[in-house]
Amino acid sequence: MPLLEIQNLTVEFPTISGLFRAVDGVSLTCDTGEILSIVGESGSGKSVSMLALMGLLPGNARITADRMQFDGKDLLTLSARQRRSVIGKDMAMIFQEPMSSLNPCFTVGYQLGETLRLHMGLGRAARRARSIELLQLVGIPAPEDRLGNYPHQMSGGMSQRVMIAMALACNPKLLIADEPTTALDVTIQAQILELLVRLQRENGMALVLITHDMGVVAETAERVQVQYAGQKVEEQPVTGLFTDPHHPYTAALLASLPERAVVGQRLPSIPGVVPGQHDRPDGCLFSPRCAFATDLCRREVHAQGPDFGQALCNYPLRLGIPTGHPTMSVALAGEDA
Amino acid sequence: MAATETKTAAPPSGLAEFWFYFSRNRGAVLGLGIFLVILCLAIAAPLVAPHSPSEQNRAALLLPPVFAKGGQLTYLMGTDPVGRDILSRLIYGARFSLFIGLVVVSLSVISGVLVGLVAGYFRGRVDTVIMRLMDIVLAFPSLLLALVLVAVLGPGLVNAMIAISLVNLPHFVRLTRASVMTERTKDYVIGSQVAGAGTLRLMFMTILPNCLAPLIVQATLAFSAAILDAAALGFLGMGAQPPTPEWGTMLAEAREFIQRAWWVVTFPGLAILITVLAINLMGDGLRDALDPKLKRS
Amino acid sequence: MLRFIFGRLLVLIPTFIGVSIIAFAFIRLLPGDPVMLMSGERVMAPERHAQIMAELGLDRPMYIQYFDYLVGLLQGDFGKSIISKRSVLTDFLTLFPATVELSFCAIVLAVALGIPAGMLAAVKRGTWLDQTIMGTALVGYSMPIFWWGLLLIIFFSGYLGWTPVSGRISLMYFFKPVTGFMLIDSLISGQAGAFKSAVTYLILPTIVLATIPLAVIARQTRSAMLEVLGEDYVRTARSKGLSPFRVVGLHALRNAMIPVITTIGLQIGVLLAGAILTESIFSWPGIGKWMVDSVFKRDYAVVQGGLLLIAAVIMIVNLVVDVLYGLVNPRIRR
Numbered sequence: 003m004p005l006l007e008i009q010n011l012t013v014e015f016p017t018i019s020g021l022f023r024a025v026d027g028v029s030l031t032c033d034t035g036e037i038l039s040i041v042g043e044s045g046s047g048k049s050v051s052m053l054a055l056m057g058l059l060p061g062n063a064r065i066t067a068d069r070m071q072f073d074g075k076d077l078l079t080l081s082a083r084q085r086r087s088v089i090g091k092d093m094a095m096i097f098q099e100p101m102s103s104l105n106p107c108f109t110v111g112y113q114l115g116e117t118l119r120l121h122m123g124l125g126r127a128a129r130r131a132r133s134i135e136l137l138q139l140v141g142i143p144a145p146e147d148r149l150g151n152y153p154h155q156m157s158g159g160m161s162q163r164v165m166i167a168m169a170l171a172c173n174p175k176l177l178i179a180d181e182p183t184t185a186l187d188v189t190i191q192a193q194i195l196e197l198l199v200r201l202q203r204e205n206g207m208a209l210v211l212i213t214h215d216m217g218v219v220a221e222t223a224e225r226v227q228v229q230y231a232g233q234k235v236e237e238q239p240v241t242g243l244f245t246d247p248h249h250p251y252t253a254a255l256l257a258s259l260p261e262r263a264v265v266g267q268r269l270p271s272i273p274g275v276v277p278g279q280h281d282r283p284d285g286c287l288f289s290p291r292c293a294f295a296t297d298l299c300r301r302e303v304h305a306q307g308p309d310f311g312q313a314l315c316n317y318p319l320r321l322g323i324p325t326g327h328p329t330m331s332v333a334l335a336g337e338d339a
Numbered sequence: 340m341a342a343t344e345t346k347t348a349a350p351p352s353g354l355a356e357f358w359f360y361f362s363r364n365r366g367a368v369l370g371l372g373i374f375l376v377i378l379c380l381a382i383a384a385p386l387v388a389p390h391s392p393s394e395q396n397r398a399a400l401l402l403p404p405v406f407a408k409g410g411q412l413t414y415l416m417g418t419d420p421v422g423r424d425i426l427s428r429l430i431y432g433a434r435f436s437l438f439i440g441l442v443v444v445s446l447s448v449i450s451g452v453l454v455g456l457v458a459g460y461f462r463g464r465v466d467t468v469i470m471r472l473m474d475i476v477l478a479f480p481s482l483l484l485a486l487v488l489v490a491v492l493g494p495g496l497v498n499a500m501i502a503i504s505l506v507n508l509p510h511f512v513r514l515t516r517a518s519v520m521t522e523r524t525k526d527y528v529i530g531s532q533v534a535g536a537g538t539l540r541l542m543f544m545t546i547l548p549n550c551l552a553p554l555i556v557q558a559t560l561a562f563s564a565a566i567l568d569a570a571a572l573g574f575l576g577m578g579a580q581p582p583t584p585e586w587g588t589m590l591a592e593a594r595e596f597i598q599r600a601w602w603v604v605t606f607p608g609l610a611i612l613i614t615v616l617a618i619n620l621m622g623d624g625l626r627d628a629l630d631p632k633l634k635r636s
Numbered sequence: 637m638l639r640f641i642f643g644r645l646l647v648l649i650p651t652f653i654g655v656s657i658i659a660f661a662f663i664r665l666l667p668g669d670p671v672m673l674m675s676g677e678r679v680m681a682p683e684r685h686a687q688i689m690a691e692l693g694l695d696r697p698m699y700i701q702y703f704d705y706l707v708g709l710l711q712g713d714f715g716k717s718i719i720s721k722r723s724v725l726t727d728f729l730t731l732f733p734a735t736v737e738l739s740f741c742a743i744v745l746a747v748a749l750g751i752p753a754g755m756l757a758a759v760k761r762g763t764w765l766d767q768t769i770m771g772t773a774l775v776g777y778s779m780p781i782f783w784w785g786l787l788l789i790i791f792f793s794g795y796l797g798w799t800p801v802s803g804r805i806s807l808m809y810f811f812k813p814v815t816g817f818m819l820i821d822s823l824i825s826g827q828a829g830a831f832k833s834a835v836t837y838l839i840l841p842t843i844v845l846a847t848i849p850l851a852v853i854a855r856q857t858r859s860a861m862l863e864v865l866g867e868d869y870v871r872t873a874r875s876k877g878l879s880p881f882r883v884v885g886l887h888a889l890r891n892a893m894i895p896v897i898t899t900i901g902l903q904i905g906v907l908l909a910g911a912i913l914t915e916s917i918f919s920w921p922g923i924g925k926w927m928v929d930s931v932f933k934r935d936y937a938v939v940q941g942g943l944l945l946i947a948a949v950i951m952i953v954n955l956v957v958d959v960l961y962g963l964v965n966p967r968i969r970r
Contacts, residue, residue, distance in 0.1 A: 018359065018363075056875055058871055058874055058875055086877040086878070086879065087877060088877070089875060089876075089877045090875060090876035090877030090878070091877060094875070095875045097868060097871070097872065099868050102867065102868040102869060103868040103869055103871070103872045104869055104872065105869040105872070105873065105887050105890075105891070106869070106891065107887075107890040107891055107964075107965075108887075108890070116876065116878070117876045117877075120876065120877060120878060121877065165872070168872075168876070366771070366774075471650055471651065471654065472654070474651045474654075475651055475654035475655055475658065477905070478651055478654075478655050478947040478950055478951055479655075479905075479943065479946065479947050479950070480905050480906070480908040480909035480912070480946065480950065481905070481906075481909050482909035482910075482912050482913070483908065483909060483912055483924075483927060483943070483946060486912065486927070486928070486931055487662065487931065487939060487943060490666075490931045490936075490939065491662065491665050491666055491667075493667065563778065567778075567780055570780055570782075571780070571782060571913055574780075574782045574783075574913070575912075575913070575916065575928060576932070577931070587780075587782075590780075590782065590783055590786070594786065597786055597789060597790055597794070598790075598794050601790050604783070604786050604787070604790065605787065605790075607783070608780055608783025608784075608786070608787065611780045611783065612775070612778060612779060612780060612783070615778040615780070616774065616775060616778040619774055619777060619778050620774065623774070
């Protein structure tokens, strides 16, 4: 049994104009020692599904799932108290905005020590020793001096290192990193990613890395899951995804990477925006922006099998050619011949 | 769970959205309703009031209200020590209270917005001088300053209104200045300036409309505060003078009878409380509807 | 920290000068002859008029009069009562403890009830509990407190006979004031029942004076709390597996307190304004009643001096609040 297994997770929020479905039937697994990356634009429900897993969504969120298991525990039936003994200890999370994720009113040492006291029951001296050790681990120079600092005295990169140290305090089995580098400078981004991957290897943790940056995915992940408008649209090992994306959305995302641009040509972009609450189409949610969309796509959409990366597409791509497409595949095949 | 629930047609429009948020706050709608009733009563006072507010009935001194022992149907809320109908005096009193609120808010909003706009727009020395002046006004407890001002100007309703407007002024100046300062550096203002808009146009046509939301909320709160302050001055004998049927003044007249006739004390205060409460309920609703920060969830 | 306090003190100087100009101008703006007003005499011969005018220095140019006034203030001369001829400063210092005692009890009551109520409403947002607390707070906020005081007197003093109507302590007890605070003095006096009597006299005025600050603090705590509960660091605290009690009561509250402390500081001015009404209703011998009485007795020298002293008190309290603010908010501390 994998360390983490989620099946058919749906999260909905009540809003003034009805229910808003932020996550729509997402499934995922992640095992010890593995890095799973979840990719998608903002608003694709990546963070929300992980917050649901951690139990950090506001009380008005409606969470349903067929299965939500972590480390042999059924998170759906766990009481609030039991769940709190798991999160922060075996399952930890770091967030997008390191500067605002640390409490401005408490010192770094206090915020680190709090977790250690709660889950490990360490005494004052032991907490201090472990805190220094942790800060060293995440590459903070002169950790003894940092313990008395307030968050506003530190840079963004430094804050994110402290956040990582806090998450690692109790040697978690699973670390969820929600866009850990988005708010940071480019040079710092690479350092933090390197640090995360190193710590993941050393501790043998499972790491779920949420990002919208394909570059980050390419550098770190082993398996990638692509999300669009709350739905999982494709899942593949990272090499396969980059060489042969099966969903038109994945293909379009990759095509818009500057690294893949053909010199002298305009960088392709995806027309339109992710559908919001008020303009959700019927059928395939990507159909309004898809070059291959047909009337069938605007009515309904079917998920493909594992050989097409479970792509949620009626005409999954094979080396850029939509399989079974009424016009395009013939036309393109004809061109080839 | 049903997929149809997650879809709706188009996002709601501006005014409709405002009304949607305002009407979702049941308290605000209740406040608006009560306020409208009081407003109608005040306007139609001569038609609605069963008696003249100054008519004294020597045969009916300190008559209890109709539901208490010894009450009479002609005097629903009883009579005061000189035999005037309390209900009628309260209805006429609504005219004074609403009038006071209106005048005070108009005076302090107009002058406060002008001064605050100047301070926030031009900054520099003008700003420093204006803000120091406002600090001075704020260094006194508002009611004490109003009391002393009335002592200088002489007791009476008009002077009380002037005094309360002056005491209220700094709040509008500060609020306007703060909003103007945040708006002043925004791109749309710079854009308009680059396009050649003059100073006055920038101040009044470009910036001011974008600072209105907090001002409207503050004006509502100032309206109710003015009614309270005027009543307090009346209660201390420095506001409207007897026999004006102003609610605070009525309370002051009734004070010596608190042990003997609870109704002469209870009803005028209740009228103040209900009016002020209704306006504050509306103010809360306005704030929720106009403040985009609190809109979500 | 010391530099911070010193800097704030410097800013106060122009404000204080402005306040003193207002107090100075006050008497000269009053309708009527200042000599008559200051001497309190209605009819006087022209010679006596000239004599008093010279005595009070009213025949000299305005700016010299103001300068003399300012020098007097710095030497602690806040004028003399026209009626009792006592020094305004002495009277102020005698009466001030009564107002401080009342205001202190009121603010303690307001904070002790308002902060938990606001927290509870924020955590239970949207429930009947939230609506009840906030509804009550809005009624309190809209309360004409002079009427509220009368109602409480009618019910508790008149109907139930539980509490006295006016004063600070029963006439049965007499002792020399040591601190000026009745609660402390009654304990020091050692007389049986004196403390209890002082408490019963204090209850109703405290409730009346606390009403509006209590409502404001509860409302402000709720909104500050709601804002803070949506912050990233609260999510971080929850992601550590901390108990909701610790997340709300420590991580959120500590941050929510920053705006609430400012609000509490602003309530001091509201409190002194309320003291004017409360003290008048309960005949509480403090500076609020003293000022109202002086306005009525046309003892303008007292009004002038009292106005200035009260403004000075408010400015000092605001300074203390600023310093406290710096202590709670590490981002300001240097």
